[in-house]
Amino acid sequence: MKHLYGLRREELADWLKTELNEPSYRAxxxxxxxxxxxxxxxxxxxxxxxxxxxxxxxxxxxxxxxxRLRQTSKDGTVKFLLGWSDAVTAETVLMRHDYGNSVCVSSQIGCKMGCNFCASTLGGMIRQVSAGEMVEQLLHSQKLLDREGGRVSSIVMMGSGEPMDNLDEVFRFMDIVHDEKGLNIGFRHITISTVGIVPGIKRLADDGRPVTLAVSLHAVTDEKRSSMMPVNKAYPIAKLLDACHYYVEHTGKRISFEYALIGGENDSLQDARNLANLLKEIPNHINLIPVNYVPERDYTRTPEEQVEAFVKELQRLGMNATVRREKGHDISAACGQLRAEHEKQGVEN
Structure with missing residues (x-):
């Protein structure tokens, strides 16, 4: 059976013509x-x-x-756990903002990147998510918004998994939802987040789709970053920043650097100064994220007063830095957390 949500319009037209002997305009x-x-x-x-x-x-x-499951936050954030016939599940999150509705999409079932502050990696990598399954995640949120007269205005590829480890399907997904006869979501309203897969960043730079790149940095030394993010051993900070320079040069777009603030780990004022010095030559926005508590991890949230001091120090040094407005803090907000809880309950039952 052909999964039609996984086809670009021209691919659907070709399938209709060659497999069903139907005219292409039916697509x-x-x-x-x-x-x-x-x-x-x-x-x-x-x-x-x-x-x-x-x-x-x-x-x-x-x-x-x-x-399979749904959680709704006091702030209107909705987190869905969707399941497929092979018994795997993935999360998608609908976030409501003053400027529109954003959907966070998962690109993999689980994750193999091993970042030790993230719940997505707890069960390891299960399989890739197809473009059609990404479309299903998006439509699940859109159908909820249909009942309210709303629409999805932006997409963030920041759910479970590493998008650049599944880039062909991510590109296909973006083309499908961008189509003017479909959901008509502009490429500029799509953000792809990566832990720092250098070949993927360069491929995105060469690709031409004007999406936004977000790079998860989280530390300013190789020693610290490698302890938090094993990918840094393959693509250390110097190589990552070279790829970021390449991206800026080829696209003219600034990069959003994600920086998870973890209590006592990377949240001192000296860390802020080192971060500013590291990124001063790259057009950027620094997005500070107080880390979500995950029971299986030991990390704790940075106190609010320290978060405020950190961002003020970055701003004093001329950096464009803000603290991400938290959504769904009262539900299983961390990537992979709802899935991990569901899997754990399945084992216990």
Whole structure:
């Protein structure tokens, strides 16, 4: 069965022509039903001929996921745990902001990067998430917003997994949701986050899609960063910053550097000065993130007064730095946390 959410419009047109012997223009009609009207049953696509609807019923599928869990925060953030037929689950988060609605999408089931402050890595890497499954995550949030008269305005690839370890499917996903006959979400409203996969950063720089790059830095020395993020042993800070310079030179876009503040680990004023010195030659925005508590980890949150002192020191040194506005702090907010809790309960039961 062909998963139609995983096809670009031109790929859908080719499949209709070569596999179903149908005219290519049907792809545009299908896209409108799938993405603009959000219809999931072929029999309800009334401007398609009956014989085509029958063919589609026999050879294609749309939504292949089921909602396993949902948590809703006091601030309106909604976290979904979606499951598929192979018994794996992935998280997606709908965040409501003053400037619009953002959806955080997972690109992998689990993660192999091993960052020791993140819940996504606790069960290791299970499998890649397909472009169609990423689309399903996005549509799950959009259908909730449909009941409120809202729409998804931006996407962040910051859920479970490393997007640049699944970049072909991430590119396909972005093309599908960007399509003007579909959800029509602009590339500039999509952010890809990476732990620092140098080849992926360079590939994104050469690609041409004007998405936003976010780099998870979290430490300013190789010794400290390697202890927190094993990827640093393959791509140490010097190589990572070289790739960041390459990205800026080829795109003209600034980079968002993510910096998780961890109590007693990387949150001193000297750490702030070292961070400013490290990034002073790269057009950037520094996004400070007080770390979420994860029961399986030992890290603690930086006290609020220290967070404020850290950001003020960066600003004093001329850096563009802000503290990420927390969403869903009263639910399982950390990446992978809801999935980890669900898996643990499954084992205990």
């Amino acid at each position: 545009t009609q299908l896209f409108e039903w799938m993405y603009q009207k959000r219809v999931t049953k072929f029999k309800d696509m009334t401007n398609l001929p009956k014989h085509l609807r029958t063919k589609l019923e026999e050879s294609a599928v749309l939504d292949t996921s089921a909602e």
